[in-house]
Amino acid sequence: MGKRMLVTLAVVSLALLLVACGGPAPSQEPAAAPTEAIQQQEELTAQPPAADGAILLEERCTACHSLDRVMGAQKSHDEWAQTVARMVGKGAQLNEDEQAVLVDYLVKTYGP
Ligand code: HEC
Structure with missing residues (x-):
């Protein structure tokens, strides 16, 4: 009885060891690479509009009031x-493209 329990325990812990050490490692690495690549791509595509939006906000939205009104707001x-x-x-000076870029930036920065 006691010996059988020991054998069972040994088998179970061996199996656990195998799962812990051998299992996840090979399957994790290939999965991590594509997500990283996608994240990098998202950062690359997200950066230019965000920078433009910040510049537009500074240049076109401060003529009549400070940005306090904008920073205090949370809008959809x-x-x-x-x-x-x-x-x-x-009277704010923005063409349609600039408005779209600015709205995107505002939602990202001062969204709900
Ligand atoms: C021509 C002058 C002028 C310009 C340029 C201007 N604003 Fe305003 N803004 C006002 C005035 C006047 C008010 C207060 C009266 C009102 O709310 O209608 C105001 C109020 C606001 C408010 C508070 C009211 C609300 O609806 O939440 C926000 C936010 C705001 N402006 C954002 C902006 C942004 C973003 C820009 C750049 C696109 C901008 N403003 C450019 C004149 C201006």
Whole structure:
């Protein structure tokens, strides 16, 4: 009885050891590489609009008031689009492309 228990324990711990050491390692490495590549790609594509948005905000949105109003706000995409359109109505200098870039940046930075 006691011997059989010991044998069972030995088999179980051996199996656990195998799973712990041999199991995940080979399957993890190939999986990690593509995610990293995708993340890098996302950073690359996300960076230019974000930088442009920050510049647009600084250059075009500070003529009439400070950025305190912007920084205190938390708006959804629709709300920011409305606000930016309203500011353009007041005289903010932004063409349609610039408005889209700025709205994207605002949602990312001051989103809900
Ligand atoms: C021509 C002047 C002018 C420019 C340029 C301007 N604003 Fe405004 N903004 C105002 C005035 C006046 C108010 C306060 C009255 C109001 O809210 O309508 C205001 C209020 C705001 C508010 C607070 C009210 C709200 O709806 O949340 C935000 C946020 C805001 N502006 C963002 C911006 C952004 C972003 C830009 C750049 C695209 C910008 N503003 C450019 C005149 C301007």
